[in-house]
Amino acid sequence: MKKVATIAGSDATGGGGLEADLKTFQEFGTFGLAAITSIVNLDPNNGKHHLRLLPLELIREQIASVFAGPIDAVKTGLLPSREIIALVQELIPKDIPLIVDPVIGGKGTQDFIKNDQVQALREELLPQALITTPNLREAGILSELGELTSEKQMQEAAKKISLLGVKNVVIKGGARFDSEQTLDLYYDGRDFRRYPHPVIDTPYNHGAGCTFAAAITSAIAKNYPLEQAITLAIEFVQSAIAMGEKINPYVGHVWHGAYTHGEKRLEYSDEQ
Numbered sequence: 616m617k618k619v620a621t622i623a624g625s626d627a628t629g630g631g632g633l634e635a636d637l638k639t640f641q642e643f644g645t646f647g648l649a650a651i652t653s654i655v656n657l658d659p660n661n662g663k664h665h666l667r668l669l670p671l672e673l674i675r676e677q678i679a680s681v682f683a684g685p686i687d688a689v690k691t692g693l694l695p696s697r698e699i700i701a702l703v704q705e706l707i708p709k710d711i712p713l714i715v716d717p718v719i720g721g722k723g724t725q726d727f728i729k730n731d732q733v734q735a736l737r738e739e740l741l742p743q744a745l746i747t748t749p750n751l752r753e754a755g756i757l758s759e760l761g762e763l764t765s766e767k768q769m770q771e772a773a774k775k776i777s778l779l780g781v782k783n784v785v786i787k788g789g790a791r792f793d794s795e796q797t798l799d800l801y802y803d804g805r806d807f808r809r810y811p812h813p814v815i816d817t818p819y820n821h822g823a824g825c826t827f828a829a830a831i832t833s834a835i836a837k838n839y840p841l842e843q844a845i846t847l848a849i850e851f852v853q854s855a856i857a858m859g860e861k862i863n864p865y866v867g868h869v870w871h872g873a874y875t876h877g878e879k880r881l882e883y884s885d886e887q
Contacts, residue, residue: 617645617836620681621829622703623692624653624666624718630822630868631655632692636829638871639851643833648686650677652703653695662865668695671702678706686711687836690828691740693718700735704743712835715744715781716828719753733757742780746841748828749776754786766798773802785831785845787824801845808842810849819859819867826869827852850874 619640626632633649640647652674654667689711694700707713717736733756741747741757755763757779758772763786773784788798799810830851834844855869858878862868872878 617687617833618648618685619645619832619836620648620650620686620689621692621832622650622652622678622681622689622694622707623716623825624655624695625651626822627654627656628821628862628866628868630862630866631825632822635822635825635869635871636690636692636832639826639829640833642851642871642875642877643830643837645687645833645836648681650674650681652699653693655693657863657865659863666695668699671698674699674702675706678703682706682708688712688714688832690714690716690832692716692825692828694736694740695732697731697735700732700739704739707743709743712745712832713740713743714828714832714835715740715747716825717741717747717749717753717757718825719756737779741776744781745835746783746785746831747776747781748785748787748824748831750787750824754784765792766800769798769800770802770807773800773807777802777804783841787827799845799849801842803841810845812849812853815853815856817856817859817867819861819869820856821859821862821866821868822871823852823856823869826855826871 621633621636623633626634637647656665751763754772755761758775760772769786776784784802786800796811797814801808827848830848831844834847851874854873858870858873859867860870
């Protein structure tokens with residue numbers, strides 16, 4: 616069985632963060648391991664999110680536990696300080712695929728990562744990565760181009776991010792340009808590939824970005840060629856968004872089991 620790891624923040628509501636990663640890993644038939652960098656909680660009185668960082672030594676101990684045995688691929692998510700980024704860069708083995716989801720904020724939140732940490736991502740972690748998966752906003756920040764408002768600007772951002780040393784860049788389009796069709800753009804350092812797909816009209820899409828990167832991580836661990844891994848990840852996330860579920864009065868999450876119809880597993884029946 617393939618083993619995949621996530622080093623990320625914990626989302627107490629279960630939709631994003633390492634909870635999304637572990638659910639996705641399981642759906643792909645891989646064994647997931649995790650190191651928690653921070654905890655994001657939701658205030659039930661007003662829906663605001665609060666971030667709590669874990670001590671560096673505790674993160675170090677978790678990462679050591681994760682890599683006590685062989686790992687086939689590793690994903691990073693929320694790394695909310697320069698010190699945490701430096702620690703992760705130091706401890707991740709250099710001979711396994713690294714997928715960097717450059718989490719700089721979340722839906723309905725203030726930025727989790729400030730400029731100092733963005734620079735650390737650019738300088739320390741992205742040069743090690745096989746692939747990075749920023750959304751439009753994150754791509755604009757990492758490329759230093761600001762708000763991206765066209766496919767041409769997405770291409771320019773991908774080129775600039777590639778120059779940081781990361782081998783492959785996928786910029787997720789969301790529904791920012793077109794209310795009916797969204798575009799994910801893949802750049803391998805030479806050529807672009809477009810992945811257009813329909814916009815799913817639902818507010819229950821929290822966790823989609825984490826899930827997308829986790830799906831790519833799982834597929835790479837299972838030896839999918841990168842372009843096929845991206846295609847499968849898009850299909851997986853589209854299914855997850857289509858079956859999004861309202862979780863509390865403030866957020867609704869993607870359903871990670873949608874692609875494999877996980878909601879039907881182990882249903883009770885008295886017809887034996």
